[in-house]
Amino acid sequence: MEYIKEACVEGIQQAVNAERFGAHRIELCNHLEVDGLTPEISTIKEVKEHLSIPIRVMIRPRSGDFVYTNEELRLMKEQIKACKTLKVDGVVFGILNSDNTLNIEKIKILTRLAYPLKVVIHKAIDLTPNVCESLQELMTIKGVNTVLTSGGHSTAEKGKHVLKKMVELSENKLEVLPAGKIDNQNINELHKFVGARAYHGKKIVGRLDLTTQI
Template structure:
């Protein structure tokens, strides 16, 4: 069973360190203070050149909500083309309707536009009006969605361990299985607690992989080593 530690990066220096310190994949974003938005063409180009790690490019044009209008959708389509042009491995995307349901119409367009790119549906899931219903909708797209990035519905994934455990076990039973990518609040100091409860393979780490626990500091080799050690064991 493959095991993976995905790390958030924002620039080429981050990308080099992520590779050197043992990360398996990078999620490339801009504006992390806004929760992560689409990186610029220049930024994603330099990041892909700087590291051999797979790069998952955020496709999120604004932070106002996960509801998108026609101009937003046109921008997202173009950004997906950019992801292909620069050699990204995949995209990170999520969208809801005004009623808080998964926007399946837009999701199906994105699935068509992405071609061979991998697709992670991001934590827009946490904003759904009914998270269990939303999970079941995403589950039905298991052939086309590679991963769901989720905290299980709480600010910290540590507060949703029972739900995450249930979803992880469910995803492993699916014929065309997709992975649950556990993220939000994962750190080197609590990864053992996560693993004791979940015995999982795929984690997403942001500030928890940073030297001082925030994005103004660099990636920390020791923290990444601890995270990897627990995931591999």
């Protein structure tokens, strides 16, 4: 396999289509119109029953910024515990301070709680003042496996120079996962430049909103 294709999906139908169309793993979300929230537990269970590829679950209690209250952090902990019980492959979250730097303390708390699940830090990193410095901070946290990023830009194409640098900085200690308008039409060209091990997108294996028999 030249690289991993991770499909961002919303619900059982898109999840099933993603696997059928060649995705190697999925990120399962709810409400993609606001860039994804935590799906219902019943949805996670149903997807787990129907898929054989790894499932990573978005842990995001609300839309908007990534500065969370103690109550929101408590809810995220409960969502992570539920994902551990269901034995999914990993969880996806990101927490910032009010100045948009990474909240390393809270990220460590959730990462420790998530073990042995994989931990993905999502595109909240793109809001930080320096994504490469933020990546290096995350590399010091045991248990963080993947960083989902557009290189601080609106799309992976616009951020490809930064993404290439992030891949080089990671030294294979964690997976830099480029995202941002990556689809089955542009992924090969992007891969030639960036050289990542995996890529993420809603249309990474084509359109997923086609109705097929589950």
